[in-house]
Each structure stands twice: as structure tokens, then as C-alpha cells.
Amino acid sequence: MTPIEPYQYTIRNTVSCRGIGLHTGSMVNLTIKPGPANSGIRFVRSDITSRPDIAANFEQVVDTQLATTIGEGSTTISTTEHLMAALQGAGIDNALIEVDSHEVPIMDGSAGPFVHLLKKGGRKQQKALRKIIRITKPIEFVDGDKTIRIEPYDGFKVTGYIDFDGGIISKQSYSVDVTSERFVKEIARARTFGFVEQVEHLWANGLALGGTLDNVIAIHWDRRSVLNESGLRFDDEFIRHKVLDLIGDLALMGCPVQGHVIANRSGHALHLGLMKKIVATPEAWEFVGFKKRGQSIIQQTIKNTKKAAKQHFGPLLPKNQSSGPALPPSSPCVA
């Protein structure tokens, strides 16, 4: 296990990149700027005159088909998961992300290019201390044969399983204690994937117009090989990418989660289901803050977790407990 760091971080310098939007097929400019302490990750639509912004928070999720889409009113931004995973992997709590389209560029289909970008920007420690959600009892969300659960764990760990009928994917599993080093080495470069006929179906429906072999692994009709000439980056690239998606979606909790997530055949909808279930089960977790004591910093359970939960997750708590004020649109875990 690796303990969660006590301080909040932002990016040191503004960085930008440019890439194709998976759905529209047109170019998208993305800029990551430093964000003040306790502001969380926020997306700004720089192509709209009023520059509306959307908090990177699961309560803002408006669609989970194909990718995770967050929205506020009529403004949306989709495919947030690979960038959110890179931010989580880099340990960035606060940042302002400007995008001049309704989707984050797909880059090479992985989080690798975003990891490079964040490294280029550098990381800056902020004065504010983090607040984390510590899971104390297992919480499970089930949808048919798909399950996802989170259990108590001293760190943040993700274990994923997939099971496709035979072929190149077949049964794969991957388990990782999520640290920046392991994220970069083992997870970040795993690319998104799809079956050739699925991709063709999307094209026929005017979707995934930017999808090419440069940004998606296309699995051959015979199920035994991929169309990409360079092959796979890892033998088990598929499950590694599923783990990447999970890390990116769970980052929408808005603060670090201390627990072990175990996902079987999960996807964006299941990840959202788990986050909602966590918030609806306040007896199975607690908020933990950090406190300076002399030279060291200690973890400290926030005494009245129920009260803190009411303040932060008010609208989503079970009805009989939800009398707190509405959740502010920023990070739910601000101190």
C-alpha cells in the first residue's frame, strides 16, 4: 500500500496540446492551467463566448455511452476519462482545463500524451491539505452480470476483470496499487479498443468520425488479431485500459478515495453507479482530513462524517438524511 499524500497540488505552468475529437473528427485545442486550492478540476468551454465551466464531478455526468460526458445546462464536454486518469495519476487536485469543443481530444486513445503534457507543466504543492474519503465497509453496485465493489484498503487500489468469449481478449485481470510511478509505467499507455464491426456501426451512425487506427485498437473480425500494424503495447492492454477508464471515472468523486475497487465487466455506467452508491451509503465511509502536529502531518477522521456528507453530497444522500445545503458546484471535498 502507498499512503495518500496530505497536500493538494496543481500544475506549475500552463500547457497546451491539440488533437482530434473522437466523435466529431475535427481538431480540438486543450489547455491546462493552474487552479486555486480547493477548486478541484474544472473544464471550461473556450469556444463559447460566455466561457461556461463544468466541475469535473460525478454529479455533473449526463451520459455514459461510449465515453463519460459531463454537463451543466446545455453545455457538455465528453471523453473526460483519459485526461482525468492522467490528472489522478499525476496527483493533481486543482486545475482549469480549457477545451474549444464539446469533447476532449482522443490523442492516441490512451492517457500517455496527457501524462507527458502534465510532466511538462510540472507539479506545484499548495498550502491546503487534502480531504479524502476512506471506505470503512464494502459497498457494491450490480447490473446484471456486471459488478463493481469497493472495500476498505490502506491506499488506492484497483482490480479489474474482463471476460470476452475466447479470441484475443478472452479472460484478463489486472490489479494495481495506484501510485504515479505504476500508473505511468503500467496503465497510462493502454489504448481504447473496439471490435471492427462496432467501429463501422458507429461510423454509419455519424459517431466516432475521428476514430482511426492511430487512436483505437481495432479487433479483427476473426477475434484473434488486431488491425493495428504495430500490434499491442501490452499483451493485456485491454484490461489495463479498463483499469485506466475506472481510475479516470473515479477521479470524478472530486477527492482521493482510500479503498480497493474490484470491477468485473465494468464500464462508465457502472463506475457512475458505484460513485452514487458510495454517496448514498454514508455509514460505509468517512471523511478523513490531515492535520499538522509538530513537524509531522497526521490523518484525522472528521468527527461528524454525516454532517460533512450532508454539506458535501446533500442532494444525493438518502432522503431521510438529506437536509443539508445543496452541494456547491466545485469540488465536493474542499476543506
Ligand SMILES: [Zn+2]
Ligand atoms: Zn477509455
